[in-house]
Amino acid sequence: MEHQTEELSEMLTCIYLPDTRYAINQQMKELSDMLTCQVCWETLTHPIYRCKFEHLLCPKCFPTLTKCPSCREQLEPNLRSLSMERLADLVRIPCEYSDVGCPELLQPKTKQLHEETCGFGPGASVAQCPLVYSCSWLGSLGAIEQHVYDDHQDELVVTPDGAFTAAASSTALLEFDSALFVLRAESVTVADFTSHYVHVGHVAQGLRAAGARYRFKVRQEPDGAFYKGHVSDYRQSLQELAAAGGCLSFVTQVDKPDEVSYSGAIKKLPFQILIE
Structure with missing residues (x-):
């Protein structure tokens, strides 16, 4: 957990310092990869559950498991990752259709809704x-x-x-x-x-x-x-x-x-x- 906290702190520092090493979109991509359920691989929003080693799970998958799929440790009931929930409020993720022109950077909780109606999507009118x-x-x-x-x-x-x-x-x-x-x-x-x-x-x-x-x-x-x-x-x-x-x-x-x-x-x- 300590290692992950240090890694998160370093990535967030990169976003706001003028001598950042990565493009903003790449940084947000890496942050969004951290906000991924270890079972279904969907982007996580509130509530975010975890095992004691901070492997993250979504509210749909967590109740179906007794052990963490990554480390096989026993899961504690309703153990949440409050720090990652805070990150989910701050991070902005490029739209799935950014490669064809969509400029939007979205909160994880709004990403799916946006992509369903995105004007750059394949079903756009x-x-x-x-x-x-x-x-x-x-x-x-x-x-x-x-x-x-x-x-x-x-x-x-x-x-x-x-x-x-x-x-x-x-x-x-x-x-x-x-x-x-x-x-x-x-x-x-x-x-x-x-x-x-x-x-x-x-x-x-x-x-x-x-x-x-x-x-x-x-x-x-x-x-x-x-x-x-x-x-x-x-x-x-x-x-x-x-x-x-x-x-x-x-x-x-x-x-x-x-x-x-x-x-x-x-x-x-x-x-x-x-x-x-």
Whole structure:
């Protein structure tokens, strides 16, 4: 146990010192290898069980054993490795699809969930460019952000304070808090009425897209009331969002001026909601 503690201390030191000997991804790979069940070889999360020599076991395998599979020592009931549970909170592991472009470094407890929905995975759905009316690009969900930076840098509006303005029936790419958003304002006329919709969507994939980290507020009239809503998946249709109360929506008569404009802001929430 003492030898393993010294080894762990040395590896953690390598991560934070400027003269580190390994690339970050390689260091995290070595740390994640330490967080492996000795029976099923799955990555360990809380709770982490052990034998008296610190061979680690997951909560599924531990109850099925009486002896450690590595050293054959008798297992004590409910003996946990609190130091390795702490490590599991600190370590970040590259996504399984990092070799094909996924940049995410993940906690062990979120790794499996991320990989099930990773935009670089083999089952990832094809998505359109956020500027759907002017760009015909199609690709994996995970590649959209890089596409925006490669092909739409000149159209990207950087907004340090999150503030934005928009005209009716327009689409704009926004960068705020080092994240990408698409602002969509759309008007649809049916019979004698025009329905107007405004939404801010998050251009992201995997867990970052699922986390409710941002909200937006927008108003039509300069002195009018603000509509407030959560930033959500940009791929949802505005009509679906309006039906669920997820965007600004209102109706005007056709014979009234439709040169409407909007103003608003994106705001970062002080916490992140993560449903597991």
